[in-house]
Amino acid sequence: MLNPAAISSHTAHPVHAACMPLRMTSSDPFELLKAHVSVNRRVVREGDRVHQVGQPLEWLHVIHSGSFKTVNLAPDGREQVVGLHLKGDWLGFDGIARGQHTCDAVAMDIGEVWSVSYAALLQASTRVPALAALLHAAMSREMTRERNAMMTLCTLPATARVAEFLRVWVESMSERGLRTDLITLRMTRAEIGKYLGLTLETVSRAFSQLARANVIDFPEKGRRHLSITDPDALSRFVQRSQTDKEDLPRAACVANEPCMVH
Amino acid sequence: MLNPAAISSHTAHPVHAACMPLRMTSSDPFELLKAHVSVNRRVVREGDRVHQVGQPLEWLHVIHSGSFKTVNLAPDGREQVVGLHLKGDWLGFDGIARGQHTCDAVAMDIGEVWSVSYAALLQASTRVPALAALLHAAMSREMTRERNAMMTLCTLPATARVAEFLRVWVESMSERGLRTDLITLRMTRAEIGKYLGLTLETVSRAFSQLARANVIDFPEKGRRHLSITDPDALSRFVQRSQTDKEDLPRAACVANEPCMVH
DNA sequence: CGTGATTTTGAAGCATTTCAACTCTGGTGG
């Protein structure tokens, strides 16, 4: 869904040739940050909160290592995991609009975040356009990802949702050069369920079903580790769940005069 | 605060006092834009596409009037309405990360958008920090909204989802100073369904149920107009759908040493 | 006024949730 075979999508893209009237000294976001703003490195352990609902926005954080989840909490007690984040992703954007955070960001294992003052970053990005572009790209990526997640939630049945969840996770690992054959789930079935809008039992059944279909495999007895026997099988599984219900030669989408800008 | 009630939440907030070392000549995003970048105004009619999947990113657009939807289209044919947008919202952020748009933005009625070159905007925002802040705030708002939408989709049953949809819509209208007693739905039941992850029949049943419960009312025979008899009833309806299933005095949330940054 | 699109409503079918029982693992203490 995101990109065909992309590793690049994770670095600071020159969005448009004209947008970057500067020499790209480095396309590595960490180098770029270190070079132009004061960075506070901080090691976190599982369960540590990088930021919390209601806390005034002061810092933005870039994940240097580890995996994190963002959790939304409604006034009426509803709670949902609304995002998963890995190296290179930013945490804290949610707080910019209102000046305070609207969700929690929680470490799912040991990791390191680089924290920068938002005020300082804003200033620095006026001097260093590449910084501004980096920020924009990160926010844009986040929005696109959330939209895709919404689509997954709305259009896919349970098992396909879990398959898609795994596919995207593998894709994320791959983009970062991490191993994708054997992956370790750092979330319980209940947490995955809270992310996918399913109950823990349904998630469990979905895993079992995928394993029976030889799409995934549990190498060890413990069910936290799993191997993706055939990555393409995941995609095919998702697609099949769609084509199965159609089965009708869908009328060609009539282009109703796509009226473009200019 | 310039304006006492509500309208302010839509203007460029000083995110943090320290972030804005400049005189705020204007808190109106339209004034701000007009003052510092070249703006192309454009009137759109229902069905017009402001941008489309695959199109290279060149422009960002600010909605000056009208209502718009963003539509995601998966390679396998799945389609979903992933966002609704009104005056003051931006369109096109999705294209920044990869340099091309990843979704369609479609006008739902007559409206006007202000289009600005992204490259020019990026340059201008280095000279005018308020522009950068405006951009960030708009993106941040969008992310928060999408996350809330995700939560609605994942945690609420069908009727509550429709109620929440109406509540948020009314809230949006209210923030912009528009009338909230009588609202006109510019989407068919099918479209609302595609936004909420429901079938059109379920949406229709939900409306009927809300009308029977006197939460909403159809003043005219046509079902496109509806009045919110009691706005609070909407919220209560959503909350009740939650408390109904709990009914158990949920154990107090133990604060597990919220480890903060600094 | 028709014609087609939209909406409503009913009834049957199906996917997911709910409830419940059981297994497995890892950790703790007798």
Next chain:
DNA sequence: CCACCAGAGTTGAAATGCTTCAAAATCACG
């Protein structure tokens, strides 16, 4: 060392809620 327990996961059966299928009513447009 093993009994025991709590947390996590699996699996089955019943219940529920949404979807699907179908038909009729209503609205919109020429």
